[in-house]
Structure formats: structure tokens, C-alpha cells
Amino acid sequence: MSAVLEVEDLHKSFGGIKAVRGVSFSVRKGEILGIIGPNGCGKSTLFNCILGQLDPTAGRVRLNGEDVTGLRPSDLNRRGVGRTFQLLQVFPDLTVRENLILAGQEHHGSMIGRLFGPRDAGLTASADTMIGFFKLDHLADAKAGGLSYGQQKLLDAAMAFMAGPQIVLLDEPAGGVNLTMLASLKERLRAMNEELGATFVVIEHNMEFVMSLCTRVVVLAEGAVLAEGTPAEVRANPAVMEAYLGH
Amino acid sequence: MTAETDTAPAALAVRRPGGRIDAALVTILAGALILWFAPVGMGRYGTYVLTLWLVMAIAVMGLNLTLGVAGLKSLAQAAFMGIGAYATGLLTAKMGLSWYPAFAISAVATFAVGLVVGFPALRVKAHYLAFVTLAFTSLVWLFLRNEQWLTGGTFGLPNIPRPTLLGTRLDDALSFHRFVVVVTAALTLMIWWLMRSPWGRAFLALRENPVRAASLGVDVRAYTLLAFAIGSAYGGMAGALYAPLVEFIDPSPFAISASFFLLLMVVAGGSGYLFGPFIGALLGVVLPEWLRFTGGLYLIIFAAIVLLLLIVCPKGVLGLAEQALGAVVRRFRRTS
Numbered sequence: 001m002s003a004v005l006e007v008e009d010l011h012k013s014f015g016g017i018k019a020v021r022g023v024s025f026s027v028r029k030g031e032i033l034g035i036i037g038p039n040g041c042g043k044s045t046l047f048n049c050i051l052g053q054l055d056p057t058a059g060r061v062r063l064n065g066e067d068v069t070g071l072r073p074s075d076l077n078r079r080g081v082g083r084t085f086q087l088l089q090v091f092p093d094l095t096v097r098e099n100l101i102l103a104g105q106e107h108h109g110s111m112i113g114r115l116f117g118p119r120d121a122g123l124t125a126s127a128d129t130m131i132g133f134f135k136l137d138h139l140a141d142a143k144a145g146g147l148s149y150g151q152q153k154l155l156d157a158a159m160a161f162m163a164g165p166q167i168v169l170l171d172e173p174a175g176g177v178n179l180t181m182l183a184s185l186k187e188r189l190r191a192m193n194e195e196l197g198a199t200f201v202v203i204e205h206n207m208e209f210v211m212s213l214c215t216r217v218v219v220l221a222e223g224a225v226l227a228e229g230t231p232a233e234v235r236a237n238p239a240v241m242e243a244y245l246g247h
Numbered sequence: 248m249t250a251e252t253d254t255a256p257a258a259l260a261v262r263r264p265g266g267r268i269d270a271a272l273v274t275i276l277a278g279a280l281i282l283w284f285a286p287v288g289m290g291r292y293g294t295y296v297l298t299l300w301l302v303m304a305i306a307v308m309g310l311n312l313t314l315g316v317a318g319l320k321s322l323a324q325a326a327f328m329g330i331g332a333y334a335t336g337l338l339t340a341k342m343g344l345s346w347y348p349a350f351a352i353s354a355v356a357t358f359a360v361g362l363v364v365g366f367p368a369l370r371v372k373a374h375y376l377a378f379v380t381l382a383f384t385s386l387v388w389l390f391l392r393n394e395q396w397l398t399g400g401t402f403g404l405p406n407i408p409r410p411t412l413l414g415t416r417l418d419d420a421l422s423f424h425r426f427v428v429v430v431t432a433a434l435t436l437m438i439w440w441l442m443r444s445p446w447g448r449a450f451l452a453l454r455e456n457p458v459r460a461a462s463l464g465v466d467v468r469a470y471t472l473l474a475f476a477i478g479s480a481y482g483g484m485a486g487a488l489y490a491p492l493v494e495f496i497d498p499s500p501f502a503i504s505a506s507f508f509l510l511l512m513v514v515a516g517g518s519g520y521l522f523g524p525f526i527g528a529l530l531g532v533v534l535p536e537w538l539r540f541t542g543g544l545y546l547i548i549f550a551a552i553v554l555l556l557l558i559v560c561p562k563g564v565l566g567l568a569e570q571a572l573g574a575v576v577r578r579f580r581r582t583s
Contacts, residue, residue, distance in 0.1 A: 051462070077464035089459040091452055102452055105445045106464035114445040121445045159463065 010059030019045040021223040030197040034214030042223040080166035092145025100127035103162035134158040150181030167199045174206040279432035294420040300532045301431045302488045307512045307524035309481025315518035317474035318454025322506045323380035326387035327479040329501030331486025336404045346410035353487040361479025365472045391498035403497030517565030526564045
């Protein structure tokens with residue numbers, strides 16, 4: 001299968017500190033790639049360099065073969081890159097439905113067209129479908145700020161998928177979510193992948209979540225790739241056990 | 248209520264929802280009707296205060312969009328009002344242009360200047376942006392005061408004519424008031440349209456979380472500049488009505504203190520609410536007039552009322568009203 005996302009020899013330094021050192025990997029269409037590593041190994045910095053929040057010191061990022069290194073986050077999103085954040089980021093004063101409409105509206109029509117077009121940018125039906133898929137039906141008209149943490153995580157993930165992205169990067173989706181909600185989140189993400197062939201990259205500390213969801217795992221240590229392979233291969237790698245799993 | 252779906256959503260489907268009567272739209276139209284007849288029996292001065300309230304409400308509406316909706320802390324609204332007032336004054340009194348093109352030029356000019364002044368908003372946020380816009384207000388005020396050849400300086404610009412409608416000049420207070428009512432209603436409808444459009448949602452996203460907004464494809468740069476420029480144009484249009492209302496302008500109403508006063512009106516009315524500017528301008532323009540019977544104490548009493556109001560309801564009068572309404576609705580639901 002062709003690579004949707006390619007990261008090539010990416011470096012990021014902050015003064016004398018090298019946070020990311022020559023990281024390369026690719027993500028194929030329909031794949032769920034997990035990125036794991038101990039705290040401070042450069043996972044979030046790597047994500048921020050890929051997603052245009054930080055300018056990489058060196059290296060390239062390609063989306064479907066096109067160089068997108070250093071593009072603004074909004075431009076990247078409009079080219080089909082969705083994301084969630086480590087810390088929950090929904091719009092508390094908007095309803096669940098309005099959050100989802102917002103997540104899709106900039107992908108539809110021109111700016112002037114949106115001003116004179118329908119109030120919902122014609123996305124109510126899509127938003128309701130997404131609400132149903134993520135099992136938030138009873139909360140469609142509730143303000144997002146009033147939802148539980150787990151429900152907000154589901155909404156956050158739903159927003160990342162609203163515009164039909166080519167790839168979604170999920171930053172610690174399981175963080176702070178209770179076990180019931182976590183199972184629901186995992187099940188929904190898997191359904192997205194199996195039914196639509198959605199492609200993900202997941203940064204996560206929850207090993208069980210990563211190992212049971214991802215088809216391939218990249219292990220980072222001290223800003224560089226330590227190992228790469230299937231969850232079983234990574235589990236069996238002695239270097240990974242020593243650096244991260246502590247076994 | 249939506250239907251629960253277990254299969255993954257296939258694509259971004261688009262549909263146009265059917266129309267529905269909006270309570271805000273009804274309020275705007277009913278308000279305009281009431282204000283049309285409100286000055287009857289009020290006399291010339293009472294009508295003038297009512298008209299001034301509407302003119303200030305337009306300026307506050309613009310700042311409410313920039314600050315209350317999009318979260319950009321601007322202290323330049325008085326400067327934009329000044330630019331609009333002087334542009335209209337010069338074009339009509341000195342160059343003999345009709346008020347209508349002068350109004351349009353004032354709106355376009357302040358929109359353009361707002362775009363330029365909005366650029367720092369892309370780099371600096373919060374109180375740093377407030378300082379930048381404060382400097383701009385000072386600059387405009389100094390220009391209006393010092394460039395006497397153009398603006399008349401401290402001597403001001405006299406004999407600004409009122410607009411003409413169907414061949415009749417709106418010289419009497421009542422007919423000009425009714426003209427302002429129509430313009431205010433039209434501008435409120437435009438803001439209502441804007442706030443309920445996808446642009447309004449994008450402006451709110453800018454205020455609440457610009458980083459997340461960008462990750463959803465919202466062009467933070469474009470929307471920031473638009474929020475600034477549209478808000479500025481409202482300041483300019485308010486100025487274009489202010490000049491023929493008072494018929495004489497000098498730089499003093501457009502000084503830094505006026506920008507703070509407009510900010511106070513946004514906050515006191517209810518920042519981000521569609522009708523907040525009308526409540527805020529009522530407090531800022533009409534309340535001091537009602538308190539004039541107290542003689543020299545009226546400004547002290549006015550300041551005390553505003554202080555108390557902001558302590559009791561930091562979200563403004565409409566924020567308090569929304570809170571109270573929410574409590575009543577919850578109580579009603581519990582009992583039923």
C-alpha cells in the first residue's frame with residue numbers, strides 16, 4: 001500500500017537540546033501506527049513538528065508524496081490531516097453538534113460562500129451521523145463544556161474525523177479516560193479503521209491500548225527511533241524492554 | 248434527536264436546513280418599531296439622547312464583535328469612530344458630497360485601516376494587543392488635533408449637514424432619529440447574520456481556542472483580520488452617523504478615554520451577546536442623563552452603579568439575565 005505520511009530524517013533542537021534526532025517512518029493507508037516511548041523522549045515534539053505547530057530544524061514531512069514541511073496547521077488540516085491534543089480541546093460554549101459542524105465547515109466551499117450559505121454550512125446531517133457513530137446522541141444539543149471528561153474525549157476524536165481526513169494523529173487519546181469509556185473509544189476507532197480504512201498515528205502511554213489497537217509500533221528513546229515493528233515484535237525486543245517497558 | 252449509527256460515516260454530506268423564525272430577528276424588528284415611536288413627546292434633547300444611544304450602540308456592536316465574539320482586545324474603537332466622523336464631516340461639509348457615499352467611504356476606509364491595524368493581532372495577544380491599539384488611538388487623536396489644515400484641530404469641524412431623504416433634509420431631531428433607527432436596525436441585522444453564520448462560529452473558535460481552531464482548518468490569520476476590520480467598520484459607520492447628529496465635531500470625543508468607555512459598555516452590557524451593546528450603551532449614554540437631577544454628584548453615582556454592576560454580574564447584564572433564566576428553566580423542569 002502507498003504511504004500517506006512520510007517523515008524523513010526529522011530533527012528538532014531547542015538551543016543545545018536535541019529533542020528529536022533523525023526520526024524517519026512512514027504510515028501506509030489504512031494503518032494504525034503507534035508511537036511510544038518514555039516521558040521526555042520527544043513524542044509530542046515530533047507530533048508538533050509534523051503538524052506545523054513547530055518548525056523542524058531539519059528533515060521533511062510528506063503527505064501523499066507532497067512536501068508539507070512547515071505548513072500552517074490550518075493548511076495541513078485542509079489537506080486532510082486531522083488531530084487531537086494531549087490536553088482536551090473542545091469548544092465548551094458550543095453544543096456537541098456545533099463543535100462537529102465547526103470541525104467540518106472550513107472544508108466546504110469558499111470563505112465568502114460560507115458567509116452567505118446556510119447557518120450550519122449544510123453539515124447538520126453529517127454531524128448527526130458522526131454523533132450517532134460516537135454514541136453521543138443524547139448529548140447532541142448539550143454544551144460541550146458540560147460533558148464528562150470521557151465524553152469530551154469522544155467528541156474530540158469525532159471532531160478530528162468530521163472533515164473526512166486522510167490521516168488522523170491522536171495525541172494520548174486514552175489519557176484520563178475511565179475503562180468503560182476507553183473501551184468505547186477504542187472500539188469506535190477500530191470501526192473507523194476497519195469500515196472506512198481510516199489511517200491513524202497514535203501517541204499513547206497506555207500500553208494495552210496501543211498494543212491492542214495498533215498494527216505497527218515505533219518506539220522512541222532520547223529523540224531517536226529505537227525500534228519498529230508489529231506489537232508482538234516490539235514486545236519481544238530486549239532494547240525496548242530495557243528502555244521503556246522496564247522488564 | 249439523532250439516530251444511533253454503528254457503521255462509520257461515509258462522507259461529508261451537505262444539506263440546507265429549512266427556515267425557522269429566530270427570536271433575535273423578531274426582537275430586532277420589534278425593537279426598531281418601538282424606537283421609531285419612542286421619542287414622541289420627549290422633546291428635542293430627549294430625542295437627541297435616544298439617537299446618541301443608538302449611534303454609540305453601533306460603535307459598541309463593532310467592538311463587541313472584535314472583543315466579545317472573537318476575543319481580540321482592542322482599545323482602538325474610539326479612533327475608528329473618529330476616522331468615520333471626520334471622513335464624513337470632511338466629505339459632506341467641505342467637499343459637498345451627499346451623506347450616503349460619505350457613509351460608504353467611511354465604512355470602507357475604516358475597514359481598510361482596521362485590516363492594517365489588525366496585523367499586530369496576528370503577532371501579539373491579550374494586553375499586548377490592547378497596548379498596540381491604545382497607541383493607534385493616541386496617534387489618530389494627535390493627528391485630529393494637530394493637523395489643523397485638514398481637521399480644524401481643536402477648533403473642530405462645524406456645519407456638518409444632516410442626510411437628505413427623498414429631497415428632504417433630515418434637520419429636525421425626530422426625522423433624523425427615525426433615519427438612525429433604520430440604519431441601526433440594518434446594521435444589527437448584519438451582525439445577527441454574521442454571528443449565526445459559519446463565520447460567527449469561527450470567530451467564537453478564535454476566542455475560545457485558536458490553536459484547536461487552526462487544527463480544524465480555521466484560517467486564524469484571515470478570521471482575525473476580518474473580525475478586526477468588520478468591528479472597525481462599525482466604529483467608522485457609528486462615526487459617520489455621529490458627525491451629522493452633533494453637526495460639529497472636534498477631537499475630544501475620540502480620545503483614549505472614549506475607547507475605555509466603549510470597552511466598559513461592551514463588558515457592562517454582556518460581552519459576546521447580540522443585544523449586549525444596546526444595554527451597555529444604555530448604561531453609558533442614557534444612565535448619566537437620567538442621573539443629572541442629582542446635580543454635581545451624577546458622575547460619582549454613575550461610577551458607583553457601574554462598579555456595583557460589574558461586581559454583581561461580571562458577565563454583564565445579559566450574562567446575569569441568562570444565568571437567571573437558566574435557573575428558572577432548571578427549576579421548572581425539576582418541578583414538572
